[in-house]
Amino acid sequence: MTVLPIETVQDYPRPPALEPVEQRLRVVLAGETIADTTRGLRVLETHHAPTYYIPPEDITARLTPSRGTSICEWKGRAVYFDVHAGEKKSDRAAWSYPDPTPDFVKLAKHVAFYPGLMDACFVGEERVIPQPGDFYGGWVTSNLKGQIKGAAGTEFW
Numbered sequence: 603m604t605v606l607p608i609e610t611v612q613d614y615p616r617p618p619a620l621e622p623v624e625q626r627l628r629v630v631l632a633g634e635t636i637a638d639t640t641r642g643l644r645v646l647e648t649h650h651a652p653t654y655y656i657p658p659e660d661i662t663a664r665l666t667p668s669r670g671t672s673i674c675e676w677k678g679r680a681v682y683f684d685v686h687a688g689e690k691k692s693d694r695a696a697w698s699y700p701d702p703t704p705d706f707v708k709l710a711k712h713v714a715f716y717p718g719l720m721d722a723c724f725v726g727e728e729r730v731i732p733q734p735g736d737f738y739g740g741w742v743t744s745n746l747k748g749q750i751k752g753a754a755g756t757e758f759w
Contacts, residue, residue, distance in 0.1 A: 604726045606745035611649050613748075617676050618647035620706055625726040627654050629663075629715050632688035636663035636720075643712060645677070649751040651733040651740025654725070655712035663687045665713065668694040677709065678702045685715070695719035697739070717741050 604625060623644050629637035639660035644652040665683040672680045683696040696715045699706065716739045717723040718732035725743050733740030735752030742750060749756070 606725065606728070606743055608745050608747060611651065611746055611748040611750055614646040614648050614650065616648040617705070618645050618650075620645055620708060623654065623725075626724070627656055628724040629656070629720050630722040630724075631663060631685060631692060631720050632690035633721065634662075634687055636685070636687045637661045637713070637715065643708060645706075645709075647676075649749065649756070650738060651742045651746060651750050653714050653738075653740050654723075655709055655714050658711050658713060661713055665696060670694070672697075674699075676703065677706045683713070685719075692719045714739050 620643060623642040626640050627642040628635055637656045637660060639656045641657050643655045646652055664686040668682040668684045670682055674680060677699050678701060680697045680699055682694045685692045685695040696713050698711060698713045699709050702709045715723060717730050723730045723741055725741060728743050730741035730743055733742055733750055733752045738752045
């Protein structure tokens with residue numbers, strides 16, 4: 603089992619950084635693996651758990667457009683998807699940046715999943731827990747130290 607190095611979320615950069623992920627990423631919904639990659643990317647931003655992005659060719663779930671968009675000052679306009687696997691549908695459970703800003707062009711068409719709306723998400727063999735709150739989609743692993751943004755009272759850090 604690969605042990606992830608200790609990382610302190612306060613040391614993550616602002617503006618955020620984009621980097622490749624060395625570990626395997628896996629997402630499970632309706633009891634089936636719907637995304638599985640060794641070619642993932644992650645975004646690191648001060649006080650956030652990393653957000654993991656999976657290339658579309660490594661996703662087997664059906665994704666259908668969902669309501670709304672949001673704007674990230676760093677990455678651009680996000681679009682949302684409902685995620686379908688087996689008989690299960692998870693509403694607005696994934697997002698992507700179809701036309702990201704130049705610094706995040708490698709994210710184009712990659713998909714991020716809200717871990718709290720999936721059955722399970724994994725970095726390597728470690729099952730993640732969702733970043734606090736209901737907006738951010740970070741994947742919290744045991745190697746993260748520091749206070750992670752998202753819980754009540756941390757919205758405007």
